[in-house]
Amino acid sequence: MTYNIRRRMTRVSKRSPDLWSRRRRLMRALLQSERPALLGTQEALPDQARFVLESLGEDYRRIGRGRGPQGGGEGCPIFFDGTRLRLEEWSQSALSSTPAVRGSRSWGNLVPRIVVSALFTDLATGIRFLVLNTHFDHLSARSRRASARMVADLAEASAVPVIVMGDANTGVDSPPFRALTARGRLLDAWSVAVERLTPEWKTYSGYRAPRPGRRIDWLAVSPGIEVRAIGINAVRVDGAAASDHEPVQALLRMPAGVANAGILPT
Numbered sequence: 001m002t003y004n005i006r007r008r009m010t011r012v013s014k015r016s017p018d019l020w021s022r023r024r025r026l027m028r029a030l031l032q033s034e035r036p037a038l039l040g041t042q043e044a045l046p047d048q049a050r051f052v053l054e055s056l057g058e059d060y061r062r063i064g065r066g067r068g069p070q071g072g073g074e075g076c077p078i079f080f081d082g083t084r085l086r087l088e089e090w091s092q093s094a095l096s097s098t099p100a101v102r103g104s105r106s107w108g109n110l111v112p113r114i115v116v117s118a119l120f121t122d123l124a125t126g127i128r129f130l131v132l133n134t135h136f137d138h139l140s141a142r143s144r145r146a147s148a149r150m151v152a153d154l155a156e157a158s159a160v161p162v163i164v165m166g167d168a169n170t171g172v173d174s175p176p177f178r179a180l181t182a183r184g185r186l187l188d189a190w191s192v193a194v195e196r197l198t199p200e201w202k203t204y205s206g207y208r209a210p211r212p213g214r215r216i217d218w219l220a221v222s223p224g225i226e227v228r229a230i231g232i233n234a235v236r237v238d239g240a241a242a243s244d245h246e247p248v249q250a251l252l253r254m255p256a257g258v259a260n261a262g263i264l265p266t
Contacts, residue, residue: 001034001036001038001039001040001165001233001247001248001249002039002040002041002042002133002165002166002167002217002218002219002247002248003039003040003041003042003217003243003245003247003248004041004042004043004135004167004217004243004244004245005027005041005042005043005044005048005052005242005243005245006018006023006043006243006244006245007043007044007045007048007074008020008045008047008048017207017240017241017244018207018244020048022240023240023242023243024051025237026237026238026240026241026242027051027052027055027242027243028051028055029237029242030233030235030237030242030247031052031055031056032055032056032057033235034233034247034249035056035057035081036081036249037080037081037084037085038078038079038080038081038085038120038131038163039052039056039078039079039080040076040078040116040131040133040165040166041076041077041078041079041133042074042076042133042134042135042166042167043074043135043167044074044075044076044077045066045073045074045075046066046072046075049062049064049075049077052077052079053079056079056081059081059082059083060079060080060081060082061079061080061082061087062077062078062079063077063078063087063090063116063118064076064077064078064090064092064116064133065092067094067103067111067112067113067114068102068103068112069102069103070102070103071102073112074135075114075116076114076115076116076133076134076135076166077116077133078090078116078118078131078133080118080120083123084122084123084124085120085121085122085123086120086121086123087118087119087120088119088120088121088128089118089119090116090117090118090119091116091117092114092115092116092117093114093115093117094112094113094114095107095109095112095113095114095115095134095136095137095143095146095147095150095151096112096113099150106143106146107137107140107142107143107145107146107147108137108139108140108142108143109137109139109140109143110137110139110140111137113134113135113136113137113143113147114134114135115132115133115134115147115150115151115154115166116132116133116134117130117131117132117154118130118131118133119131119160122254125254125256127160127161127254127255127256128160129160129161129162129163129225129254130154130155130158130160130161130162130163131162131163131164131165132151132154132155132162132163132164132165132166133164133165133166134147134151134164134165134166134167135166135167135169136148136166136167136168136169136170136176137169138169141170141175141176144168144169144170144174144175144176145175145176145179147176148168148175148176148177148179148180149179149180151164151180152179152180152181152182152183152185152186155185155186155222156183156185161221161222161224161225161254161255162185162186162221162222163219163220163221163222163225163252164180164186164218164219164220164221165218165219166217166218167216167217167245168216168217168218169216170214170216171214171215171216172188172190172191172214172215172218177218180220181220184223185222185223186220186221186222187220187221187222187223188218188219188220189218189219189220189221189227189230189250189252190215190219190230190248192221192227193227193228193229193230193250194226194227194228194229195228195229195230196229196230196231197229197230197231198231198232198233198234199212199232200212200213200215200232201213201215201232201234201246202214202215202246203215203216203217203232203245203246203248204216204217204244204245204246205234205241205244205245205246206244207240207241207244208241210232210234210246215232215248217245217246217247217248218248219248219250221252222255224254224255225252225253225254225255226252226253226255227250227251227252228250228251228252228253229250229251230248230249230250230251231248231249231250232246232247232248232249233246233247233248233249234246
């Protein structure tokens, strides 16, 4: 599952659907119902990340820091079921010309942007795979294109299958999407899925009822990964949405016979 959970806003009216104190129970209900083995989130503040982890249960683990220079602020933490997946190593990089410098910015984005990379072993099969979870800039088209190229480079450097999850702030018919998929190392999971469980809903709903539109929240996979099913979860709890984005979920089958070798790209 990839899910922009919407950061906690401090200045909203008591009637606003954006109010975190109102959304908490909605999000907990959704997460406890779905319990994805792997969850990539965006816009998570530290207290929200703790809440997501608590909601998922004691078997789950979390990786990822905030995007600021000291590791604070919004982040793109990855959550995973420790009974199914073993974390081998992970890293976090700035989406900038100096990726090792925490909080660095390039390419026109006014706030730092990041990608969290994690190498997992599936305990059921022994297969290793790489996950890249990210959130592209909302204002700068140049930043989105450059960020997509950087993520594509990370995917291309991997010796194991790759899953990319994130909020791209742009649709699948855009230059960033073409930059991500142009080399053939990554495919749009929606397009290659064996079964689509829902209509192609707009993934940014703004708390409104689901309707057809742009998918700005993506799942992309290596060509060898079979996307058995995919859907955009537009569930409402008591008629309300837990976030202004809809989560995108997929059931994936990793390619058999993948070597266990492979290191995390830097």
